[in-house]
Amino acid sequence: MSASTLTPPAGPAQDAVLRASDVSVSGPRGVIVEPLDLELAAGKTLVIVGESGSGKTLTARALTGLLPEGVHASGTLQLGERTLSLAGHGLRELRGGGITLLLQDPFTSLSPTHRCGQQIGWAVGGERSERGARVAALLAEVGLAPEVARKRPFELSGGMRQRVALAAALAADPAVLIADEPTTALDVTTQREVLDLIDSLQAKRGMALLLITHDLAVARDRADEALVMRSGRVLERGPAARVLFEPEHEYTRSLLAADLGVEAAEALAGASRAEGVSQPNAVVRSTGESGEAGDELLRVTGLRKSFPGQAAPALAGVDLSVMRGSTLAVVGESGSGKTTLARCLVGLERPDAGSIEFLGVASGPRRAQIVFQDPYSALNPALSIGAGLSEAAAVGGGSRSVEDLLELVGLPASYAPRRPVALSGGERQRVAIARALAVEPELLILDESVSALDVSVQAQILRLLASLQERLGLSMLFITHDLSVARAVSQSVVVLRRGKVVEHGSTASVLFTPQHEYTVALLASIPGRAAAAPHSPAGQPAPVPEEKD
Numbered sequence: 001m002s003a004s005t006l007t008p009p010a011g012p013a014q015d016a017v018l019r020a021s022d023v024s025v026s027g028p029r030g031v032i033v034e035p036l037d038l039e040l041a042a043g044k045t046l047v048i049v050g051e052s053g054s055g056k057t058l059t060a061r062a063l064t065g066l067l068p069e070g071v072h073a074s075g076t077l078q079l080g081e082r083t084l085s086l087a088g089h090g091l092r093e094l095r096g097g098g099i100t101l102l103l104q105d106p107f108t109s110l111s112p113t114h115r116c117g118q119q120i121g122w123a124v125g126g127e128r129s130e131r132g133a134r135v136a137a138l139l140a141e142v143g144l145a146p147e148v149a150r151k152r153p154f155e156l157s158g159g160m161r162q163r164v165a166l167a168a169a170l171a172a173d174p175a176v177l178i179a180d181e182p183t184t185a186l187d188v189t190t191q192r193e194v195l196d197l198i199d200s201l202q203a204k205r206g207m208a209l210l211l212i213t214h215d216l217a218v219a220r221d222r223a224d225e226a227l228v229m230r231s232g233r234v235l236e237r238g239p240a241a242r243v244l245f246e247p248e249h250e251y252t253r254s255l256l257a258a259d260l261g262v263e264a265a266e267a268l269a270g271a272s273r274a275e276g277v278s279q280p281n282a283v284v285r286s287t288g289e290s291g292e293a294g295d296e297l298l299r300v301t302g303l304r305k306s307f308p309g310q311a312a313p314a315l316a317g318v319d320l321s322v323m324r325g326s327t328l329a330v331v332g333e334s335g336s337g338k339t340t341l342a343r344c345l346v347g348l349e350r351p352d353a354g355s356i357e358f359l360g361v362a363s364g365p366r367r368a369q370i371v372f373q374d375p376y377s378a379l380n381p382a383l384s385i386g387a388g389l390s391e392a393a394a395v396g397g398g399s400r401s402v403e404d405l406l407e408l409v410g411l412p413a414s415y416a417p418r419r420p421v422a423l424s425g426g427e428r429q430r431v432a433i434a435r436a437l438a439v440e441p442e443l444l445i446l447d448e449s450v451s452a453l454d455v456s457v458q459a460q461i462l463r464l465l466a467s468l469q470e471r472l473g474l475s476m477l478f479i480t481h482d483l484s485v486a487r488a489v490s491q492s493v494v495v496l497r498r499g500k501v502v503e504h505g506s507t508a509s510v511l512f513t514p515q516h517e518y519t520v521a522l523l524a525s526i527p528g529r530a531a532a533a534p535h536s537p538a539g540q541p542a543p544v545p546e547e548k549d
Contacts, residue, residue, distance in 0.1 A: 003299045015042045016256040017175045017208045018063075018099070023075035023086060025058045025232075026273065033058055033232040035075065040176055047211045047223035047240065052425055052456045054229040056212045060178045062086055062212075063100050079175065087264065091305040104181035106161035108301040112151040116164045117149025123171035136166040136202065141196060158334055159190035163197070170201065177202070178210040183218070183374075184452055187481035190369055194282035194445065196223060214454035216259045218482070228252045239310040258459040296359070297475045298322040298345075298368075298443055303354035305499075306341055310464035314340040315351070316499035322443065325469065329490035329507065331483060331522070334497040340481045342445050345477070346370045369436035373448035375428035378422040385431050386416030396439025407436040408471075410464060426457035437468070444468075447479045462489055483526055487511050495519050 016041040025033035033055040040046055048056045062073035063086070073086040074308065079098050103109040110119055120138055121131045135145045142163040153161050162182060169177065179198060183191040190291040196217065202209050212218055219226060224239035247253050298321060304314040315337045322328045330338050343349040345356060346368050358367045372378045380388055386402045393400060403413045409430040420428050429449060436444060446465070449457045462492040464483070468474055480486050484494060486507070494508040495518065503516040513519050 016040065017042050019078040020063060021076045021078075022071065023057065023059065023062055025062050025071060025073050025079075027071045030423070031070070031232065033062070034234075035361060035429065036226065036227075036234045038210075040207045040210055041224075042208055043203060044173075045202070045209040045226045046210055046225045047213060047219045047510055048227045048229060049216060049219050049244075050229035050457055051214070051255075053231070055232040056229055059229070060101065060180055060210060060212055064099050064178065067102065086525060098174060099176045099178065100169040102162075102166060102169045102177060102179045102182050104184055104317055104502075105332065106165040107153060107158070109165055110151055112159060114152070115260065116151055116153065116156070119172060120149070120164065120168045122508075123168045125172075125442075134171075135167075139164075141170070141201065142167045144441070145211060150353065157190075157265060158186055158422055159194060162186070162194050166194075166198070166201075169207075173205070175206065176208045180212045181214070182211075184213075184215070185448075185481065188483060188522055191218075192525040192527070214257060215246060215527065216455060221527040252441075253433065257456060258456040268543045277316060285482065295324045296321055297324045298477075299355075299357045300341075300345075301355045301357075303341070303344060303348060303356070304352045306352055312498050313352075315344070315354075317354070318499070318501055319497070320494050320501070320504070322475050322477060323441075324475055325473055326492065327478055327490045329478045329480060329486035330491045330496060331480060331486050331521075332496035333481070335498070337499040338496055338498075339447055340445050341496070342370055342477070342479055345443075345445060367439040367441060368443040368445055369439060370445040371429070371432050371449045372437050374427070375432040375449055376420060378432055379428060379435070384417050384419055385423075388431070389416075389435055392435045392438035398438045400438060400440070400442050405438055408437060408468065409434045424457075426455055426460060429453065429461055433464070433468075435460075437493055439473075443475045443477060445479070448481065449478075450485065451482060466490070483511060483522060495522070 012536050015256070016039050020036075020038050022035045022037065023033070024031060036059070038046065038059075041335050042196045048059065049385075058067065058071070061067045062075075063077060065073075067073055067085075070542065075083050075086045077086055091342045110116070117132070117139075124131050124133070124134045124138070132149075137148055139146060139148055143161065143164050144167070147154070148160065153164070155284045156164065164184075175354060175482065177198070185192050186194060194468070201207070209221070211222060220240065223244070226237065226240040226243040227234055227253065228236040228243065228247075230251050236243055236247060236252050243252060244256070247256060300318060300320045303315050303318040304313060305364040318337070318341060320328065330341065332338055340349060344351050348370075353423045383391070385406075389405050393396070393402075395403075399407075406413055406415055411427065411430055411434070414424070414525050415427075415431075420431065423431065432449075444465075450461050453461060465476065466489070468495055469476060476489075478486065490507050492505065493503075494501055494514065495510065497518050503510055503519045510519060511523065514523060
C-alpha cells in the first residue's frame with residue numbers, strides 16, 4: 001500500500017491548479033520516492049518538510065522533469081486542462097509558463113559570466129527590442145533597480161541574487177512556483193524580505209507555491225498545507241496549523257523537538273533563569289571598557305580591515321573578549337563583517353590595525369582553528385578522510401591519531417578510508433570539526449557551520465559541539481545568522497553591523513531584552529516573531545534602522 005493511500009489529501013480543492021497522482025522516483029538501486037499524491041491550489045502554499053535525503057527535492061524535480069541522469073519519475077500530472085505522464089517528455093512544454101523551479105543557491109544556478117539582464121532575457125524570449133523593457137519590469141517587480149541588469153551575479157549580495165533568480169523564474173508567468181530551500185543561506189532580515197516578496201508576488205499573480213524547506217519556523221509561518229517526508233515516504237500531511245503545531249506522527253514530533261526555533265530557545269533560556277543557572281564564562285568589551293576579571297583566552301582590540309574597491313571598511317574598530325570554556329556568538333546580516341573577523345582571527349586575513357592576543361601572546365594558527373559553512377568545499381575530495389586528518393595533524397603538530405579524532409566527533413574508525421563524497425552533509429561536517437581539532441586548538445571558530453543542515457542533523461552537531469567543549473575545555477566563537485541557534489549555544493553575544501559592534505552582553509540580555517534598534521529589528525525578522533516583535537507595534541515587524549554615525 002502506498003504512502004498516499006495511508007495519508008490521503010484532505011480533499012480536492014475547487015481552485016486547484018496542479019494535481020499530481022502516484023508520483024514516484026526510481027534510480028539504479030530501486031525506488032527512491034514511493035508513490036504519493038499532492039495538490040496545489042491557486043494562491044495557496046504547500047510545504048514539504050523532512051530531513052536531508054527524505055526525497056523533498058527529488059519530488060520537486062520530478063514535477064518539472066529535471067531529475068538527474070539515471071533517475072526516473074512515474075505518475076501523472078494535471079495542470080489546468082492538460083494531463084501529462086511524468087515519464088514522458090511533455091513536461092518540457094510546461095516549464096516556465098506552467099511550472100518553474102527556484103533553486104536554493106542562485107550563485108550556482110545563475111551563470112557567473114553573463115549579466116543578470118541577459119539571463120532574465122533568456123527566460124523572457126520574444127523580440128530583442130521589447131526584451132529590455134520586460135527585463136526592467138521584472139526587476140522592478142522583485143524590488144531591484146534597472147541598473148542590476150548590467151551587473152553579473154558575483155557583484156550582488158545573496159539576497160539580490162535570489163531576487164534576480166526569482167525574476168527569471170517569473171518571466172513566463174508560471175501558474176506554479178516551486179521554491180527549493182530559497183532562503184537557507186540568507187540572514188534573517190534578508191530571508192524575511194525574500195519570503196515576503198514571494199508571498200506578495202504569489203498573491204498578486206494568483207500562483208500556487210510548493211515550498212521545500214528544512215526550516216520548520218519558516219514552514220509554520222508561510223504554509224497553508226504541510227507534507228512530511230522521510231526516506232522517500234509521506235508520513236503525515238494536512239493543514240499546516242495541525243501538522244506543524246500538533247503533529248500526529250512520531251517522526252514529525254521528533255522534528256519539532258529537534259527544531260531550535262524561537263519557542264524552544266525561549267523555553268531553554270527561561271528554564272535556565274528559573275533554575276538560577278548563571279552564564280558568566282564570556283565577556284564582551286565595548287570601546288573603553290576593561291572587561292570583567294577572569295581567565296581570559298582571547299582579546300581583540302580596535303580591529304580594522306578594509307578591502308580595495310569598498311567604500312566602507314569591513315571591520316571598523318572591533319573590540320571583544322572570550323573567556324576559557326565559553327561560547328561567544330557573533331551575529332549580524334550578510335556584509336556585517338562576521339566572516340572577515342573570523343578570517344583575521346585565524347590568520348587568513350591581515351588586519352589593517354588593532355591587535356589579536358591569546359593570553360597576551362600574539363595569535364598563531366594553532367591557537368585557533370576554523371570550521372567553515374560548507375564542508376564539501378572545505379575538504380579535499382581527492383583525499384580519504386583518514387589521509388586528510390593525518391595531514392592536518394602532521395602540519396599542525398597534533399598528537400591525536402585518526403581513530404581518536406573520529407571517535408571525538410562520533411564517527412567509527414571504518415570511515416577513515418572513505419572520501420568526502422561518500423558521506424552525508426552532517427558526517428562531512430563532523431569530519432571538518434575533527435580536522436580542526438587535529439591541531440589541538442584552544443579556540444574553535446565556527447562560521448555558519450550548521451546553517452545548511454536540516455533541523456535534526458543541526459541539533460546533533462550542536463550537541464556534539466557542546467560535548468566537545470565540556471570534554472576538551474574548548475572556547476568557541478560561533479558565527480551565525482540564525483539567532484535561534486545563537487540563543488541555544490552561547491553565553492554571550494556580539495551584534496555586528498557594517499563592521500561595528502552595535503550591542504554586546506550576555507545572551508539573555510542581548511537576545512531577549514535588546515537595547516539597540518538594530519538588534520530589535522533582527523529579532524523581529526525571526527520566523528514566528530512577526531506578530532510579536534519586541535519594541536514594535538503589535539503585528540508590525542520592526543524596520544531595519546538606517547545607520548547612525
